[in-house]
Amino acid sequence: xxxxxxxxxxxxxxxAIVQINCTYQxxxxxxxxxxxxxxGEAPTFxxxxxxxxxxxxxxxxxxxSRSKGYSYLLLKExxxxxSASYLCALRRDSSYKLIFGSGTRLLVRP
Amino acid sequence: GAxxxxxxxxxxxxxxxxxxxxxxxxxxxxxxxxxxxQFPKQSLMLMATSNEGSKATYEQGVEKDKxxxxxxxxxxxTLTVTSAHPEDSSFYICSARVDGHGYTFGSGTRLTVV
Numbered sequence: 001x002x003x004x005x006x007x008x009x010x011x012x013x014x015x016a017i018v019q020i021n022c023t024y025q026x027x028x029x030x031x032x033x034x035x036x037x038x039x040g041e042a043p044t045f046x047x048x049x050x051x052x053x054x055x056x057x058x059x060x061x062x063x064x065s066r067s068k069g070y071s072y073l074l075l076k077e078x079x080x081x082x083s084a085s086y087l088c089a090l091r092r093d094s095s096y097k098l099i100f101g102s103g104t105r106l107l108v109r110p
Numbered sequence: 111g112a113x114x115x116x117x118x119x120x121x122x123x124x125x126x127x128x129x130x131x132x133x134x135x136x137x138x139x140x141x142x143x144x145x146x147x148q149f150p151k152q153s154l155m156l157m158a159t160s161n162e163g164s165k166a167t168y169e170q171g172v173e174k175d176k177x178x179x180x181x182x183x184x185x186x187x188t189l190t191v192t193s194a195h196p197e198d199s200s201f202y203i204c205s206a207r208v209d210g211h212g213y214t215f216g217s218g219t220r221l222t223v224v
Contacts (some may be wrong), residue, residue, distance in 0.1 A: 033213075042203060042215040043154070087153055095159070096207055099146065103153040 002026035004101035006088050011107045016078050020086050020104045022071045028093030034062050034073045035087040037103070043087055046073065075106075083108045112208040116216025123194055123223055131189045131219045133204035139184035140206035144213075145177075148201040160187050161170045194223040 003025045012018040025042040031050040035043035047055055049064035061074040113136045123129050140163050144155040160166040160181035168174045178190040202216040
């Protein structure tokens with residue numbers, strides 16, 4: 001089985017930086033994904049980590065530590081449109097199932 | 111890029127009836143399709159995995175006789191909610207594996223059972 005934990009809600013200010021953490025326990029690990037989801041819409045891919053370290057893509061960066069079962073998504077220069085849910089998801093071994101965490105609702109205030 | 115077309119986007123049905131949701135891969139062959147359900151303010155919960163030409167694999171706690179999944183071709187997977195009840199009202203979304211490490215999602219179906 002697996003257990004994926006994220007904070008339920010976070011609030012940040014426009015222009016600031018926010019870090020959304022994800023901790024996990026799993027019997028098989030084959031990559032960690034971060035998705036953004038606006039209400040009523042499909043998730044949008046943000047990042048993928050399979051090796052330890054930091055992956056940077058524009059305003060978004062994601063970090064992974066496999067030994068600690070820990071990842072974070074870093075959002076820089078926050079914009080109002082970044083208000084959304086952010087989902088951490090694990091891919092399990094050879095099944096390629098993508099299992100989602102509970103998601104973090106981010107509210108960006110002016 | 112790889113696109114999955116999901117229909118209908120919204121459906122309202124009467125309690126006791128069945129509803130079919132379709133996911134079509136438009137420009138690639140989807141060997142595997144994942145079906146998720148999402149209740150308000152919750153995350154996506156994996157319901158089942160369908161593979162073309164074989165029976166779907168259901169996650170623990172998901173009734174396979176209630177949620178019928180068919181994956182008869184490499185471009186079409188369907189989910190039928192049978193004898194729907196108000197508690198089945200949810201957002202249903204499909205996802206297909208694409209080349210590399212990615213996944214592509216359908217746009218989702220909002221099901222309301224009245």
